[in-house]
Amino acid sequence: MLKYQHIANEIEKYIEDHALKQGDKLPVLEKLMTQFGVSKSTVTKSLDLLEKKGVVFQVRGSGIFVRKHKRKGYINLLASQGFKNSLEEFQLTSEVLQLKVTKPTQEAAVNLNVELNQDVYYVKRIRYIHGQPLSLEESYFNKAIITYLNKEIVAESIFNYITEGLGLKIGFSDTFLHIGKLNEEEAKYLELEKDEPKLEMESVFHLNNGQPFDFSKVTYNYQQSQFFVQASSYSL
Structure with a gap:
């Protein structure tokens, strides 16, 4: 885990x-720097991370304040690093159905901005919440960027491995x-009936330099899924 x-x-x-509670003020930036013995930039990165998670909000010239917490069990619809952080209080497990090095489909190649003859990792897995199927995932990872994956990594958090194991910085997602x-x-995989409703989320994840590295399609079990959206600001 990095310092920030x-x-x-x-x-x-x-x-x-x-x-x-909502609106309570936190110690000022300088006090946090002294408390943790780190630079202003490190504390700023920590606060930016908490702001993205919806834990705090910052008001220029006024300070750092607690933001009302999200509802328990809801998945952040705009999360750029997977949904595990949204459900950290829940028991999340994965069953890896398939992991292989292959060539991308036309759709995956376009979204990853790679050639059709370039190697990618293909991952197919089921995510469970408290033993109940939550989602079915199919993902393509650019192997030139995500150089190594195995079943142990895929069964846990791929995004934690990317940031902590490979040292890459995830930027944004579409x-x-x-x-x-x-x-x-x-x-069959979600333990539902054919033709029951589904929400499919198609995402392209990018590094902070703009390179796409992951093209994923996630089909959610409607009986297990709840979502929320946190916006940092609005322009009228």
């Missing part, structure tokens, strides 16, 4: 330990939502 991530965890723990009906295969 550790500090972010400590600040979040401070909020929980002191039962701080997400497209489709409402439809389950086909026979999807229904």
Whole structure:
């Protein structure tokens, strides 16, 4: 875990330990720098991370304030690093159905901005929440960027491995939502009936330099899934 991530965890723990509520003010930036013995840039990165998670909000010239926490069990629809952080209080497990090095489909090649003869990792897995199927995932990872994957990594958090194991910085994602009906295969894996409703989320994840590295399609079990959206600001 990187230093700024550790500090972010400590600040979040401070909020929980002191039962701080919406609008309560946190110590000023300079005090946090002294408390953790780190630079201004490190504390700023920690606060930016917490702001993205919806834990705090910052008001220029006024300070750092606690933001009302998200509802328990809801998945952040705009998360750029997977949904595990949204469900960290829940028991999440994965069953790896397939992991292989292959060539991309035409659709995957376009979204990853790679050639059709370039190697990619193909991952297919089911995610479970408390033993119940939550989603069916199919992903293509650019092997030139994500140089190594194995079943142990895929069964846990691929994005944690990318940031901590490979040292890459994830930037942003483009997400497209489709409402439809389950086909026979999807229904089987999600333990539902064919033609029951589904939400399919198609995402392209990029590094902070803009390179796409992951093209994924996630089909959610409508009985297990709840979503929320956190916006940092609005322009009228």
